Amino acid sequence: MRAIKPILLSVVVVFLVILVVQNLEVFLDKKALHIDLWMWQYNTRLIPLAVYFLGFFMIGLVVSYFYNIGERFRNKKTLDSYSETVHQLRYELNALKNQSDKDQPTSSSQQTPSA
DSSP, X not given: OTTHHHHHHHHHHHHHHHHHHHTHHHHHOEEOOEEEETTXXXXXXXXXXXXXXXXXHHHHHHHHHHHHHHHHHHHHHHHHHHHHHHHHHHHHHHHHHHHXXXXXXXXXXXXXXXX
């Protein structure tokens, strides 16, 4: 999978570059944004469409970031809890191993050979 991600990213970037280059006059075309809210009207100055595309793309990134931030905090809390549990279980396992090593005889002279 590690080898596929860079290749896929490269293909997407190349596709976007081709898209922009072939439609450069569309992206550089200047348009004004008109907002009409019954009592209030607003017109922006002429701005290239590429700026609108980048702006709305960035707004989408910010919205998706804040939409998922709660889930990320819950996942981090769960992961920390699991890590603490693993740490405690490893500590108990090491303690049990040390205890069983002390309980077993260390010398072979204590065992009598059967004849």
